[in-house]
Amino acid sequence: MPGVDDDAIRNTGGQVDDLAMAMIDAAYDREADCRDQICDALFDLGKKRPALVLSSAYSYLKKHNKLQTGHRVVLLQCMERIIKETLSELEPPLAVDVIKQAAMELTVSKEVMPEWQTAASGVLVSLGARFCDEVMDEMLQRFQPGILPHFFVIQTIGNLATSNVYGMVPHLTAVLGTMLPINIKFSEAIIDYCANTDKAPDPSVSKERFEQEIGSAFDVLFNSWLHITKEMKLRVAIVEAIGNMCHLMARDKLEEQLPKILQVILGLYKKHPEPIHVTQGLCSVLDAVCIEGNTVLEPNLDTVLGFLFPQIINPPDYKNPQSIKNHNEVLRCLAIIARSFSGKLTGILLSKLESGNEKMKIGMLTVFKHLINAATESMQDKQEVVVSGLKMMLSEQNNKLKKVFAQVVIAMAHHGYLELEGGQQMIEFIIKQSALKNDPPGKKSPDPEYVSNQALRTMCDHVLQLLTTTVEDMEHVLWPYLLELIVPEQYTEAQGVVCKCLSHLATKKRKEQTEDYEIDFETQANIPKPEALIARLMVLAGRPQNGRNRGIHVLTLMQGLVPNLNENLVELWDTVIPKLIQYLEDASKEDTWNQKNWEDLSLKIPMYNNYPDEKNFMYKCLGVITRKSTKKDFVGKHLDLIFGSVKHSDQTEREGCAIAMGFCAASHLDAVLSKLESVAKTELQQKSSGLFSFMKGEKSEVDIERTKATLMLCYGFVALFSPVSLIVSRMEATILRSIQPYFANVKDTSVKQNLIRTLDLIGDALHPDHLKTTYNFSNRGEFITHLQSYMQMESTTSLTNETRALAMNACSTLVKLDPRLNEAEELDLVKTSIDCIYPLPPNGLPVSKKGKEESYDKTLEAEVLMSATFDALHDLLKEILLKDLTPNGLNTIFKQLSKWFLSIEEYERERSLTTLLIVENFLLENMEPSSNNITDFPTECVILAKLVPRCTDPNIRVRQMAMDCVQCNSMDQPDQMIDALCTLKERIERKT
Structure with a gap:
């Protein structure tokens, strides 16, 4: 019948009862395999009939006091396994019986018998998960004050504290009051309990409840055990326990004992070969002390750091897990110290970083990286100091140090450091490493930790991509700053990754139309201008496989950025x-590449036939390329290409072609001059005018004139950009000789204007500031005569082009050169210039027929032309006056102006007076005062005599201008009557 017999066995009444007892009796078979099979069978039966098996085993152990220890161990281990599987099914009376028997098994032998007592302890701990109070009752009976407790009683209580925190902690007040040599696990349990009171059964439990008992336990451990024991392992264990106890000690006691605690802990570093446990103990002490800005550690801070820094400086043994753990624990110690001493710690780290050797610097950078990541709040107010201090690493040449610093930059980026001043310099540092070239070939470094340029470059490529794509706050740091690093030559090797990152940002911002997408190139002056960016990107795209296959990224950036560069x-x-x-992607898939095909595709000139601005720029790019090339065939081929593809009827293309020739002439002057002479011989000859000449493809006169305009402009830019050392010798021998025949009998306006531009450029090329020496331009008079002729040929009934302005600007440039024009030449030049402008209608447009008005655009265009023309006149007169900044020089100009004072046309009188006023003011501003200049003005009376009548001119505007001229003319000598003119002017202004 099922039930409980006299031996407390929970029988089922079946054959299984005898079977269970038989297996228990045979459990300690001599054969190990057989023993294991019996134990497994007993375990399987126990899972189904736990009460039967556990009660039978309990009864068997109780009856057989002299049973072999091995047999007892097997049964206790089997009972532990069954209890863990069926704990929720056990009845309390049976549990109590088993607890009592296990406690007896635990302590029956005063000697330590680890196998037996560990098995008994395991039964108690497994039962304690549900029956904690019952287990603790048995333990406390064996844990009395004044009696040395059994080792396994302490171990059992400690293991129980770990496995059942919420069941054990309420008992620990009594336990700690009795047990002085406390186990580290108690402190951990209390800390864990108090840190999670929201889940605890008794929320009122706090650390303060344990202060007295922990203090007493600390005294015993620290003052007695630590000094008595000689076994190093035990001393380390005590230190580890003390570290945990510091969290529970009274604050005043902890602060009082802190110097002694640190002295003992730090002393163990010298005696113990494996520092991990010492460091863990130290870390716990620091964690307890460095809270809420407490500075009690300050007197001992330098000493503590003196023990921690050497462990950081020496890298861990990555094959030894304990070494790695200790390294990480040391870093944790430093992060804890930063809570109270972030400023001082930062200063110490920067000081050691500045003066240390390689190992020291790597160690300090490692600490910085950890502090930035792990001590975020503590380092918050030190971010600017850290960024500023770490700038010293920007010029570092050691690759190992640069690698570690790059990791620090990543950490700073994730925590907002790079958003501060100096952050962009950190980004520039990363890009500098991405621009590194491969290590020079040769013997490899014997250093096993050597960091090659390739490895560092690859790492920094990944760093920049990571910052761009994963750190959202970095967008406004990188955009548009990275554009500043596109053009500088030293970053060419890094343009693949720079363009990749920029293309990601530009494409995203263009798609989303973000507020910061549009770039103001005027306010953001450090960013290269659109023209420079376009040129650089096109050059980079020209070699798409360079820079680690940068082509796709460059092109993607160009497309993403184009609205900022040029809307057209x-x-x-x-x-x-x-x-x-797509072409690049296909070539990449096929693993084939043809550079010539790519150049033909990307520089295909017909692509730009309808885009003169783009074609102009492309010519300039080709000019720069030919300037850099040293291959004569290449240069010759591209000179033919440039001149052969230009549309001579388009001034924009013509200028692009001419500038390209000038760029090329900087390195290949004779080749360019030879090309231009060849063009003159072959392109400017009209061979036939017969009826069928058009069938032969011969050029018309108009085509020849347009080609001539391009050719002349080419000579101008060649003169300007040619090497200074060569241009003088080539000027008269080649350039002037080549262009001189084309100045006479010019009919085509474009030819005339480009001849004028050419003279202007030649004048700039021959100026002493450009040549760095003086040059006597003997042919200048002849060219000025041609320019005067061009001005005289212009109609005075309307202003339809810029020929006058261009001619006067060119004359201004030529007047600057030596020798100075004689007085007759100056008078003639002034007269010609004035006579071709003053008679023009007021608005520059011809007198319209009745009822017909000119369009707004036409009127506006005429106003702009008129303004530019008068500016050119005044600039020319100023240049002439600069050659003689005296009243005599003014008189030369006045002679030609005065006749216009008497003109019947009001606008002519006004123009002449305006010019005089401008010239007078210029003289006064630039003349160096001397007694002669002030007193020697023989024609002053003549000037005043001709001005005074105009002060009564019928036209109020003319009247005002005349008074201004009179006042300006007499500013060197005070005169009451002259001063009274101000009153007259005020009256005139009131009338108007």
């Missing part, structure tokens, strides 16, 4: 660039 390019690039990208 948006449609073109949005159409063309995807095709170029």
Whole structure:
């Protein structure tokens, strides 16, 4: 019958009862395999009949006091396994019986018998998960004050504290009051309990409840055990326990004992070969002390750091897990110290970083990286100091140090450091490493930790991409700052990753139309201008496989950035660039590459036939390329290409072609001059005028004139950009000789204007500031005569082009050169210039027929031309006056102006007086006062005599201008009557 017999066995009444007892009796078989099988069978039966098996085992152990220890161990281990599986099914009376028997098994032998007592302890701990109070009752009976407790009683209580925090902690007040040599696990349990009171059964439990008992336990451990024991392992264990106890000690006691605690802990570093446990103990002490800005550690701070820094400086043994753990624990100690001493710690780290060797610097950078990541709040107010202090690493040349510093930069980026002043310099540092070239070939470094340029470059590529794509706050740091690093030559090798990051940002911002997408190149002066960016990106795209296959990234950036560069390019690039990208992607898949095909595709000139601005720029790019090239065939081929493809009827293309020739002439002057002479011989000859000449493809007269205009402009830019050392010898021998025949009998306006531009450029090229020496331009008079002729040929009934302005600007440039014009030449030049402008209608437009008005655009265009023309006149007169900054020089100009004072046309009188006033003011501003200049003005009376009548001119505007001229003319000598003119002017202004 089922039930409980006299031996407390929970029988089932079946054959299984005898089977269970038989297996228990045979459990300690001599054969290990057989023993294991019996134990497994007993365990399987126990899972189904726990009460039967546990009660049978309990009864068997109780009856057989002299049973072999091994047999007892097997049964206790089997009972532990069954209890863990069936704990929730056990009845309390049976549990109490088993607890009592296990407690007896635990302490029956005063000697330590680890296997037996560990098995008994395991039964108690497993039962304690549900029956904690019952287990603790048995333990406390064996844990009396004044009696040395059994080792396994302490171990059992400690293990129980770990496995059942909420069941054990309420008992620990009594336990700690009795047990002085406390186990570290108690402190951990209390700390864990108090840290999670929201889940605890008794929220009122706090650390303060344990202060007295912990203090007493600390005294015993620290003052007695630590000094008595000689076994190093035990001393380390005591230190580890003390570290945990510090969290529970009274604050005043902890602060009082802190110097002694630190002295003992730090002393163990010298005696113990494995420092991990010492460091853990130290870390616990620091964690307890450095809270809420408490500075009690300050007197001992330098000493503590003196023990921690050497462990950081020496890298861990990555094959030894304990070494790695200790390294991490030391870093944790420093992060804890930063809570109370972030400022001082930062200063110490920067000082050691500045003066230390390689190992020291790597160690300090490692600490910085950890503090930035792990002590975020503590380092918050030190961010600016850290960024500023770490700038010393920007010029570092050691790759190992640069690698660690790059890791620090990543940490700073994630925590907002790079948003501060100096953050962009950190980004520039990363890009500098991405621009490193491969290590020079040769013997490899014997250093096993050597960091090659390739490895560092690859790492920094990844760093920049990571910052761009994963750290959202970095967007406003990188955009548009990275554009500043596109053009500088030293970053060419890094342009692949720079363009990749910029293309990500630009494409995203263009798609989302973010507020900061549009770039103001005027206010953001450090960013290269659109023209420079376009040029640089096109050059980079020209070699798409360089820079670690940068082509696709460069093109993607160009498309993403184009609205910022030039609105006129948006449609073109949005159409063309995807095709170029597809070409590169296809070539990448096929693992084939043909540079010539790519150049033909990207520099295909017909692509720009309808885009003169783009073609102009492309010519300039080719000019720069030919300037850099040293291959004569390449240069010759591209000179033919440039001149052969230009549309001579378009001034924009013509200027692009001419500038390209000038760029090329900087390195290949004779080759360019030879090309221009060849063009003159072959392109400027009209061979036939017969009826069928058009069938032969011969050029018309108009075509020849347009080609001539391009050719002349080319000579001008060649003169300007040629090497200074060569241009003088080539000027008269080649350039002037070549262009001189074309100045006579010019009919085509474009030819005339480009001849004028050429003279202006030649004048700039021959100026002493450019040549760095003086040059006597003997042919200048002849060219000025041609310019005067061009001005005289212009109609005075209307202003339809810029020929006058261009001619006067060119004359201004030529007047600057030596020798100085004689008085007759100056008078003639002034007269010609004035006579071709003053008679023009007031608005520059011809007198319109009745009822017909000119369009707004035409009127506006005429006003702009008129303003530019008068500015050119006044600039010319100023240049002439600069050659003689005296009243005599003014008189030369006045002679030609005075006749216009008497003109019947009001606008002519006003123009002449305006010019005089401008010239007078210029003289007064630039003349160096001397007694002669002030007193020697023989024609002053003549000037005043001719001005005074105009002070009564019928036209109020003329009247005002005349008074201004009179006042300006007499500023060197005070005169009451002259001063009274101000009153007259005020009256005139009131009338108007």
